[in-house]
């Protein structure tokens with residue numbers, strides 16, 4: 001257990017997922033967290049387990065060691081202007097907000113406030129996030145602290161800040177892309193034989209197995225695919241039909257357009 005106080009400004013989908021994962025790690029307890037959001041009644045279950053729920057962002061950050069910004073990009077300027085002058089140099093700001101650069105945040109909070117960006121995904125709630133972390137060269141010394149935090153809830157990688165929009169598309173939006181692929185597989189399973197709930201369970205566990213093979217064997221997908229595709233068999237028949245219909249191309253195009261959108265989520269004031 002640690003004494004670090006973490007305040008999450010904007011404890012919505014992602015912010016609350018982070019709390020769940022960190023509490024699950026057993027290193028943090030609910031008492032480590034102060035949470036804010038617009039409608040605090042939606043945080044009642046977190047209040048019940050012992051998190052502090054605050055209605056005032058300025059009061060919420062006062063005693064925090066780490067301040068996590070988890071509001072939507074279109075709300076960040078309003079929040080930063082509210083917090084301006086209330087965050088001190090011995091506190092660390094970690095922004096999860098897509099498309100907002102370290103310099104955008106420091107332009108409002110001040111250049112002496114340490115800011116690191118982290119891009120997790122919602123699997124953080126079950127400690128399976130892929131979290132991409134970046135900052136500017138003057139705050140590199142803060143990276144280990146942020147890596148240690150997010151290593152409790154999944155894998156981490158430190159990247160250049162310019163790569164953050166690409167990381168958003170591949171890893172944060174990626175959860176939705178892979179889920180849609182699993183849904184499609186379950187619909188196929190439903191059409192050929194199985195009840196919808198059976199097909200979904202079978203598709204999800206098969207997807208988990210496929211990802212686990214790559215991670216466990218440190219292998220390339222085509223190496224694992226080659227082990228499944230018998231000559232004249234049903235796997236290669238299915239795979240080729242999917243490719244004729246643009247499977248890989250569609251995935252690649254989706255990730256490419258998602259990254260373009262991630263770049264345009266924020267407007268400087």
Ligand SMILES: NC(=O)C1=CN([C@@H]2O[C@H](COP(=O)(O)OP(=O)(O)OC[C@H]3O[C@@H](n4cnc5c(N)ncnc54)[C@H](O)[C@@H]3O)[C@@H](O)[C@H]2O)C=CC1
Pocket residue numbers: 009010011012013014015036037038039057070071072073075078079096097098119120121122172173
């Ligand atoms: N949902 C996801 O999978 C991921 C989201 N992100 C980024 O994280 C941020 C949050 O995303 P979500 O959690 O999905 O959004 P969300 O809409 O679920 O949560 C945002 C929260 O901010 C609160 N909020 C708005 N104005 C506020 C204010 N002035 N003071 C305090 N709280 C305020 C809202 O009440 C809401 O609960 C976004 O910037 C998003 O781009 C990044 C990676 C993954």
Ligand SMILES: O=C(O)[C@@H]1CCC=N1
Pocket residue numbers: 098168172173
């Ligand atoms: O869709 C979005 O804009 C946010 C950012 C990454 C995941 N959700």
